[in-house]
Amino acid sequence: MSLNLSYASLKSLRAALDSKQVSSVELAEHFLARAEDALSLNAFLHIDRGLTLSQARAADARIAKGEAGALTGIPMAHKDIFVTRSWRSTAGSKMLADYVSPFDATVVEKLNHGAGMVCLGKLNCDEFAMGSSNENSAFGAVKNPWDTSRIPGGSSGGSAAAVAAGLTPAATGTDTGGSLRQPAAMCGISAIKPTYGRVSRYGMIAFASSLDQGGPMARGAEDCALLLDAMAGFDERDSTSLNNKQAATPILARFSEAYASNASTGAPLQGVRIGVPQEFFGEGLSADVRAAVEAAIGEFEKLGATRVEISLPRTRLSIPAYYVIAPAEASSNLSRFDGVRYGHRAKEYRDLKDMIERSRAEGFGAEPKRRILTGAWVLSHGYYDAYYLQAQRVRRLIAQDFQEAFKSCDFIMGPVAPTTAWKIGEKNNDPVAMYLEDIFTLGVSLAGLPGMSVPCGFGADKMPVGLQIIGNYFDEGRMLAAAHQYQQVTDWHARTPEAFR
Amino acid sequence: MELHPDDLKRIARLARIAVSDAELAPLQSQLNGIFGLIDELQAVDTKGLEPLAHPLDVVQHLPQRLRDDKITELDQREANMANAPASENGLFLVPKVLE
Amino acid sequence: MSAKKGIPTGWEVVIGLETHTQLSTASKIFSGSSIAFGAEPNTQASAIDLALPGTLPVLNKAAVECAIKFGLAVNGGDDRHIAPRSVFARKNYFYPDLPKGYQISQFELPVVTGGSVTINVDGVEKVIRLTRAHLEEDAGKSVHGYVAEGYVEDGYAEEPAHGQSGIDLNRAGVPLLEIVSEPDMRSAEEAVAYAKALHGIVTWIGICDGNMQEGSFRCDANVSVRKFGDEKLGTRAEIKNVNSFRFLEKAINYEIRRQIELIEDGGKVVQETRLYDAERDETRSMRSKEDAMDYRYFPDPDLLPVEISRDWVEEVCAAMPELPETAAARLVAEDGITIVEARLITQSQAFVRYYENLREYSGSAKRSARWMLGEISAFLNREQLEIDDPEVPSESVVGTIIASEAAQEISKTVAREQFQALCDKTEADIQALTKIIEKHELRQAWIRYIESKGLKQVSNAGAIEKMIDDVIAANPKSVEEYKAGKEKALNALFGQVMKASNKTANPAQVTEILKRKLAS
DSSP: OOOOGGGOOHHHHHHHHHTTSSOHHHHHHHHHHHHHHTGGGOOEEEOOHHHHHHHHHHHHHHHHTTOOOTTTTOEEEEETTBOOSSSOOOTTOGGGTTOOOSSOOHHHIIIIIISOOEEEEEEOOSGGGOOSSSTTOTTOOOOBTTBTTBOOOSSSHHHHHHHHTTSOSEEEEEESSSTTHHHHHHHTOEEEEOOTTSSOOTTBOOSOTTTOEEEEEESSHHHHHHHHHHHOSOOTTOTTOOOSHHHHSOHHHHHHHHHHHSTTSSOTTTTOEEEEEGGGGSTTSOHHHHHHHHHHHHHHHHTTOEEEEEOOTTTTTHHHHHHHHHHHHHHHHGGGOSSSSSSOOOSOOSSHHHHHHHHHHHHSOHHHHHHHHHHHHHHSTTTIIIIIIHHHHHHHHHHHHHHHHTTTOSEEEEESSSSSOOBTTSSTTOHHHHHHTTHHHHHHHHHTOOEEEEEEEEOTTSOEEEEEEEEOTTOHHHHHHHHHHHHHHOOGGGOOOGGGO | OOOOHHHHHHHHHHTTOOOOHHHHHHHHHHHHHHHHHHGGGGGOOOTTOOOOSSGGGGTSOOOOOEEOSOOOOOOOHHHHTTTOSSEETTEEEEEOOOO | OOOOTTOOTTEEEEEEEEEEEEOOOSBOSSSSOBOOTTOOTTTTOOTTTTTOTTOOOOEEHHHHHHHHHHHHHTTTTOOTTBOSEEOEEEEEOOOTTOTTSEEEEEOSSOSEEOOEEEEEETTEEEEEEEEEEEEEEOOOEEEOSOBTTBOOOSTTOOSOTTSEEEEEOTTTTOEEEEEEEOSOBOSHHHHHHHHHHHHHHHHHTTSOOOOTTTTSEEEEEEEEEEETTOOSOOOOEEEEEEOSHHHHHHHHHHHHHHHHHHHHTTOOOOOEEEEEETTTTEEEEOOOOTTTTOOOOEEOTTSOOEEOOHHHHHHHHHTSOOOHHHHHHHHHHHHOOOHHHHHHHTTSHHHHHHHHHHHHHHSOHHHHHHHIIIIIHHHHHHHTOOTTOTTSOOHHHHHHHHHHHHTTSSOHHHHHHHHHHHHHTOOHHHHHHHHHHHHHOOHHHHHHHHHHTTOSOBOOHHHHHHHHHHHHHHOHHHHHHHHTTOTHHHHHHHHHHHHHTTTOBOHHHHHHHHHHHHHO
16 A cells, blocks of 8 residues: 555554655655645745755664654654744744744754654744734745635644645644634644643743643644644743643553543443533534534534533633733733844834834734734733733633533533634734634633644535534543544545645 | 823833834724723623633642752853844944933 | 931931842852853853743742741741742833843732841931842843943943943843832931841841942932921932942932922922932932833733742741841840940851850950950951951950950050051061961960060069159159149059050059059
């Protein structure tokens, strides 16, 4: 049987590498060639064949010595929000157009130096991860491989498009308010945002510190389990990194255990209760998305799960709470970009203050500016209590609602986004309309819960639809196992866009 | 909450972002749209609730971890300053700082 | 009303101090960079200190421990002012020496709340209350007057060569404990006494090296004036950049004069930050920072709340040195010295150590205390030395001199002169003797020395009488004057006897015998 390398699962790539069917260098060459052929998608920002191939050669040496782990030699690419020593790190911003980090992010260390994956390059994203359409990149919009006139979702749009188009078997992304889940849904791939604190934020260019979480994007849930297991883990360089007992249990072990428990029976998900929040199915949800998501939940029921109607009453409030907290943190996190030590410095200025103001005005795009100004405003004297603290209190209510819901269910399921991918340019003049699209993903981010997106069908316009699976804290292993069960009986995750087969 | 042009100028100064006169009006209307959205928070009764700064605080208690007092960072000046827009003799250069 | 030095009648001065003490850790508060002073620019500025994208802070345990020690020290060892939970916040403002665009500090929940420091001005004790003490990171520094070949530190340089400033971030992230007092001080003298007392505490407990030249201990003073009897506080000005006790006193006194003159001329004090310029001895307004007051504080989401368990506090408490107040009370009780003496002796741990050794060698606590406050302090002041400086004569030798004085083997004057000779190193043989005493603690060596030099005190009544007879015979004029009722004449005769004895005669005996002979 000949393997379609472009869309193969990580497990089958592992088998191919181990059986010497293919070398890591050959795999890297294969995907680099595809990435270079697909430049029109604008998914990759930086490619450096020499660097990639030297990593691949090192991986081949490791494989030859019999020292390969599950991911050694398998290609991947990083969202350009993770800093890398060898490739530029721009965060999709003109501010960092030429920036080269003197160190690697912890995730980069773990995946590339630790697990031995081969980095193909850096992937486009919304500027400083701010956006839901990837139109906010200073280096141009990314196109959706399913229909290149449409957006791939954001902010990890380059990562989602690259995986969907078979330019890489795996990618990293980050999620602050849905930036892993929503582009995964819109590009028809799988992704998981883990519990806040699972994946180190060291070396992830910060957007909103209390919300940012890195995670993997790949074709299937099992791939995500392998990747997340390698990415996650305590990091002493990140004060919010978890080192408690629950975080110490390997995700892959939890995944395998959960998957194996009832796998052989006809109803592997027997006893699993799926909470369906009524607020996720109200007006604003397009009919095609609703149909696909309902069908997917039906599929889970066929696997033995039971459906429970639940309520997440503050779903709507997650939008204002998020759009206070995230900009507040962002306004402060982005203050370091002042043109003094690195980054863009204006060519002309009157004095020091003018230099900083112009450098920031020129270096930041419209969306970061809006968020910085919003954030500075809600933190400023006289508004801190009414907006920032109030938002943090509402955040507690939202988190409590989820805990209340998990008393009657194991997972919560619903749509990732109200619609499928829209046309490039359709919404980018109306920030509020864009913000409203995030309604189903923001609550999970505010509560710091793990959430994933799994392909579950196609909409009226033949664009992919994602099913969102929300678990309780630290329950990633079980969530991924349930999603993997679903992917054993469906093939949505295996569908590929025609133009990139 | 309604943002007026003077507020916008003040906040832009505070955030050190130069805003040209031409940008002022559209930016003001976009920000007012955003503020209209976040004003929905005002109606929520949150009496007696502690603000949630760290999400996991809702289920478990997580204190700050403390680092041992050891020197672990050695001189990396050359690498760390490689991205500097202007530097000389190990110093970052900026337009004259006035005190 | 009480008259205060330098304050016109009818006015009252209100002063509060904010003191930044650099903590004596090895590494920075949020990174593993060294905080050693004097390194080449930016060689101790890591990626974290430079706020490179993706970097994050992790709190240094030793910095928190310093804060715990301080909280215990200003509360007499009581832990109730050390917050079980404190929070780091971001203070947002732009400045090129502030790499993140915000300073990590503590705002609403500081690590230490309350406490007090006792000061003593002209023998009067006063308690200065503390508002709080919080942990924060220092900023870097701007190097002005930058020229290509090198740079000139500080802001007093000539116009820069190419109109630019250099930024050195070695200091960025150095741990500070900012100690804020209540506005309890009423004169520059009190403010200096408070600053000195605080300096004594932080160096005593070893959390700060106290080096003011290097900026390890810096004071900002909030100064306001009001008409005596007014309830309402006047508008205050904050004086920054004061790095010596002398400048602190001068800066506050300048500011008091400025404010009073301003008000008396019908003006108003504006709330502002002023810099003290030591060269011109004046404070001057800093260019007003627009919107400077809107720091947009919020809890730092990169850091979790700091928790200090009672177990930890107890552990730190157990390892703490005896606090100055406790030590002073102990010395009063054990040694029978006065509280004023005890306070002065407990100005530093080295001082106490010296005193305790001296007490041992001399066998007299009271004499040792008097010597500490008298000759030894005078010597230290004159030479600008610290008590633990190797230049200071060792306790064994000084103690031997005191013991000899106590045993009336030598006179007080000789004791002083020999101490002086020790300090000045004028006499080669006392230096040699010092070595012997230090090595063998041979008091006999000392006795031989004073005998060989003819320094031993003469208390033999016969010998003294002989000398007095000679002096009376040689000074008939003085004798006559004395007998005529001129008391002063006795001094002249006394001086002559002492001179004849080479200062070795026991002064009490001389006076007594002299009076007796003249009366007959």
